[in-house]
Amino acid sequence: MIFYFSGTGNCRYAAEKLAHRLGVDAIDMMDAIRHRRYAYDCRKEPVGFVLPTYYWGLPIQVAGFLTRLACQWGKKPYVFLVLTCGQSTGDAGNMFAQWMKERALPFSATFAVKMVDNYVPLFAVPPKEEIVRLLEEADVALDEVAAQILRQECGDFNQLKGRAPKLITKTIYPFYRHRRKTRHFAVSDDCIGCGRCQRECPAKTIGMEDGKPVWKKPQCILCLHCLHACPTHAISYGSRSKKHGQYMNPNL
Ligand SMILES: Cc1cc2nc3c(=O)[nH]c(=O)nc-3n(C[C@H](O)[C@H](O)[C@H](O)COP(=O)(O)O)c2cc1C
Structure with missing residues (x-):
């Protein structure tokens, strides 16, 4: 196991x-x-x-x-x-x-x-x-x-x-503990409202409002799945993540 x-x-x-x-x-x-x-x-x-x-x-x-x-x-x-x-x-x-x-x-x-x-x-x-x-x-x-x-x-x-x-x-x-605060996440206009972030969030922290993701809890695990899996790279965390790219293990 x-x-x-x-x-x-x-x-x-x-x-x-x-x-x-x-x-x-x-x-x-x-x-x-x-x-x-x-x-x-x-x-x-x-x-x-x-x-x-x-x-x-x-x-x-x-x-x-x-x-x-x-x-x-x-x-x-x-x-x-x-x-x-x-x-x-x-x-x-x-x-x-x-x-x-x-x-x-x-x-x-x-x-x-x-x-x-x-x-x-x-x-x-x-x-x-x-x-x-x-x-x-x-x-x-x-x-x-x-x-x-x-x-x-x-x-x-x-x-x-x-x-x-x-x-x-x-x-x-x-x-x-401080960095887990979900207020650090932002969503850009590139969001197409597909809801993948909501469906796949391991902690089920994300909801959808008016076709855009919203973080329903003040803190999450900070696994960054939402940011990396977003098909349009519309989710960012802080000021630098956007220019640092996205990653998902390609062998899965
Ligand atoms: C919130 C957070 C903190 C991290 N801190 C460290 C760290 O302290 N040292 C390190 O080598 N990697 C750190 N990483 C990188 C991850 O440990 C590494 O990419 C890991 O393999 C991700 O596994 P996953 O793809 O299963 O989520 C951090 C990643 C995240 C999201």
């Missing part, structure tokens, strides 16, 4: 690839939350989490999901985390380990894989050839992660923490 959260497809791709290798199901965490599916029989298979790095920490919804998760565990459960990131993870792995510990959930191994950075409020989406190269390298890294999981290796195998991970997470992660 692999639980994943994904805004632009990197984690979904990684989770589905690993699930295929391990012969287990990949489950979208937001679907599980929406349908209140928290009970799983995990006695006979490894359990994984594939999550994006957000502000050198984790998407906020993960904590609530872990609180409600009610797995039946085997005698020796093997539970792993795979973080995807654009640059580095900071201390996100330890944040997850701590969340598991606080909920008395078992935890065995952490891995990290660099993919394409989708944080367009700050960074530009790389050119197409660079995306292809990054995702080819990610595939190689995922093969190695799958092999380690199949051998049930335990420990912290994250090589992408970057400099001073504890300090950077402690300093930067608190900003995530």
Whole structure:
């Protein structure tokens, strides 16, 4: 069983690839939350989490999901985390380990894989050839992660923490709460009112009024799916995202 959260497809791709290798199901965490599916029989298979790095920490919804998760565990459960990131993870792995510990959930191994950075409020989406190269390298890294999981290796195998991970997470992660404010999103006249943003928002934060998206809650997860999936690139976040492009994992 692999639980994943994904805004632009990197984690979904990684989770589905690993699930295929391990012969287990990949489950979208937001679907599980929406349908209140928290009970799983995990006695006979490894359990994984594939999550994006957000502000050198984790998407906020993960904590609530872990609180409600009610797995039946085997005698020796093997539970792993795979973080995807654009640059580095900071201390996100330890944040997850701590969340598991606080909920008395078992935890065995952490891995990290660099993919394409989708944080367009700050960074530009790389050119197409660079995306292809990054995702080819990610595939190689995922093969190695799958092999380690199949051998049930335990420990912290994250090589992408970057400099001073504890300090950077402690300093930067608190900003995530402020940046999740939906007032930072704007919609331009390019919007064709197709409603894709509303239908696909993982947190169901978006509604449609007069044929245009409106954010119904003051905060969202900030996965940026709406911005990246918009067919006319009509959604922006802050002043710089517009010139930084759009990205959806092309391998899905
Ligand atoms: C709100 C937000 C914050 C992010 N923070 C980080 C970060 O701290 N470090 C990093 O390397 N990448 C960061 N990223 C990039 C994502 O972790 C990366 O692109 C990830 O693979 C996206 O996964 P997804 O396509 O499944 O959503 C951030 C992206 C978003 C949307």
